[in-house]
Amino acid sequence: MKHNTLIFLVSFFALQLACRPAFEPIDFGHDACAHCKMTIIDKRYAAELITPKGRAYKFDDIVCLLQYNAANPPANGTRFLVTNYSDSNHPFTDAQKAIYLHSESFKTPMNGQCAAFTDEKTAIPHKDNLEQRLLKWEDLTRLNP
Template sequence: MWFKSLKLICIFFTVGFINCGDVQPERLTVGEIKCSHCSMNIVDMRFHTQLITYKGKRYHFDAIECLDQFQNDKNFKAQKIWVTNYLDTNEFITKEKAIIIHSDKIRSPMGAGLAAFKTHEDSIPFQK
């Protein structure tokens, strides 16, 4: 009897520890998901942005400006926010560590010209 209880406890803790890992951004296929703010298909992955709440709800955006407007409208705090590196669409950067610039040389989906870079040096060619 005690062996059966021990087995159930081990399974419970194993499942619990697996789900306690660090939250990571999701990779998307082009056109697979719509922006949580403006409902446009996310097709330019250079601007893809993700937000996850403390309850685990994940939101995807087609541009940084959509994320900012969504946060202002909903007025809630996020557990994590990731932005895509403009120069490498396979790399996500936390919004706190990213260098976000506004430039007329960048044509973002919503037209604000915002893009995220990993380093300040990477952003220099896009600045005035």
């Protein structure tokens, strides 16, 4: 009996790990934005939303993500990812932990003018140059894009 319980528990946890919503890489130049339907080309401003069931929605601009969320309130457990503007590889980072700058200097695909940074340390050089204040996810969601 204990052997069957152990097999069940191991199987259950293995399935839980296999079913976790995962990041789905954006195929730049081919994938379309879930909000504006434009082809996602610029890696510096891309974003992704992953539902608790694992469905990935891709965006060409952080503002497209915000507008999509306003029209389609996300479920609890939804993950938000944005690309790190300051890293030349533009890796994705947790949008709710990222730091943002909003400036006309950022020529984003849908004129959202927002760039995301992994942390304050990487955002500060841009902030000082642009004379802008650093924003958090909560600040960004209060902007009316």
